[in-house]
Amino acid sequence: MTCDQIVIRPVSGKSGRGAFVDLGRAFAAREPHSVPQLRSEQLELIDPGKNPFFGHATVDLLIAYRGDTPVGRISAQIDHLALEMPADQGFGPGTGLFGYFDAEDEEVAHALLAEAERRLRERGMTRVLGPISMSVWEEPGLLVRGQNHAPTIMMGHHPAHYRAWIESAGYTLAKTLLTYELDITRDFPPLIQRIVASGDRNKRITIRPIDKSRWAEEVRTVLTILNDAWSDNWGFVPFTPEEIAYAGKKMKPIIHPDLNMLAELDGRPVAFMMTLPDMNGLLRRIDGKLLPFGWVKLLSWLRKPKGTDMRVPLMGVLKELHNSRLASQLAFMMISQIRRNASERYSSKRGEIGWILDDNQGMVAIADAIQSTVNREYVIFEKPL
Incomplete structure (x- = not known):
């Protein structure tokens, strides 16, 4: 496709994927609070031979050029499992996705979006959601609030002007995702402490750490709970057995x-x-590079990440307990124990919870009850095709 001297070419093969990743890294390096990620990890996520997401997805990776200069990138993907989900849960029949969105200017942005839309339309899609890079379980949403501080692990970071470029291409808001930050050196409010103490006295309840000696079994248990707990949530797509093993x-x-x-x-x-x-705190210090000595720092950090922030990316309670007092009590008990361990054993001072759907009343209530505050906001856009 050519638009005002903008040429958009599909990526193919190892070298093409490398160019796609390196272009994204170049855009990220411009942002003051962006954190350089490990290039090998970024390459793996878009490699059909390594990421099991490709087992149920059709993916196009595209780079925009002016002359010989790359000026933007985008992915256009169809998650075939997402097509099977109920339409009132966000995805459903006819819904394609775009992701990995970076552009030099608004003209490039519109050209990239138009090409992604064209490819999705040719495959029978009638609606597009994005940015979602590339699975909803990876980096969903465009950062629209919180550019003034660095993201935590596995969170996207985007310049503020991308929102206007996407909206000017005809996109409207589909869903807002929030992250909350928490001072984990402080005790929880007295009410929450009483709820936790009551749970501690309940002999039916056990809160225990993950057992890494039974790792495969524990992973299956966690993701079984996750698939059940989140099954009615907006944007839910179940993990496949291959994705469970990979994760x-x-x-x-x-x-x-x-x-x-x-x-x-x-x-x-x-x-x-x-x-x-x-x-991300470590990756910033080693500039996202394992060589020559970054790998030594990484191994040392993995053993005991002292003084680091903490992020809670996932939490779930079986659906049968939803809307019960027990569900929130279990959540408070787990948060309380982890908060204490993070503070006392790892000297951590700050935690982050998210993302959380802005209309997930249960999780928003829990975040508010422990006196956390919204620090980042992401938006997923939609457009009919």
């Missing part, structure tokens, strides 16, 4: 058992909370 392998090195909890009711796992030390 387990990728996450194991950064999982510390005392920061990741399972809640059991009468001996049965019914809830979980995942907490990750914020690797």
Whole structure:
């Protein structure tokens, strides 16, 4: 496609994927608070031979050029599992996605979006959502509030002007995602402490750390709860067995058992909370490079990430307990134990919870109850095709 001397070319092969990643890294380097990620990890996410997302997705990676100069990039993808979800849950039949959006200027932005739309339309899509890079479980949404501080692990970071460029191409807001920050050196309010103490006295409830000696089994347990707990949420797409195995392998090195909890009711796992030390602090110090000495710092950090921020990317309670007092009690108990461990054992001072759908009343109420405050806001846009 050519538009006012803008040529958009599809990416193919290892070298093409490398160019796609390197262009994104160049755009990210312009942003004052962006954090350089490991290039090898970024390459793996867009490699059909490594990321199991491609097992149920059709993906085009595109780069825009002016002459020989790359000036933008975008992905156009169809998650075939998302097509099977109910339309009132965000995805559903006819819904394609765009992601990995970067552009030099508004003209490039419009050309990239138009080409992604054209490719999705040719494959029968009638609606597009984005940016979602590339699965809803990876980096959904465009950052529209919070550019004044660095993102935590596995969170996107985008310049503020991208929003106007996307909206001027005919997109409207579909969903808002929030992250909350929390001073974890402070005790929770007295009411929450009483709720936690009551749960501690309940002999039916056990809060225990993840057991890494039974890692595969624990991963299946967590993701079984997740698939059930989130099944009615906007944008939900279930994890496949291949994605569960992949996630387990990728996450194991950064999982510390005392920061990741399972809640059991009468001996049965019914809830979980995942907490990750914020690797972005380390990546900033090593400039996202493992060589020559970054890998030594990485290994040392993985053993004991002292003084780092913490992020809670996922939490879930089985659906059968939703809308019950027990659900929020279990959440407060897990948060309380992890908060204490992060502060006392890792000297952490700050935590971040998210993302959370802005209309998820249960999670928003929990975030408010522990006196956390919104620090970043992401938006997913939509447009009919």
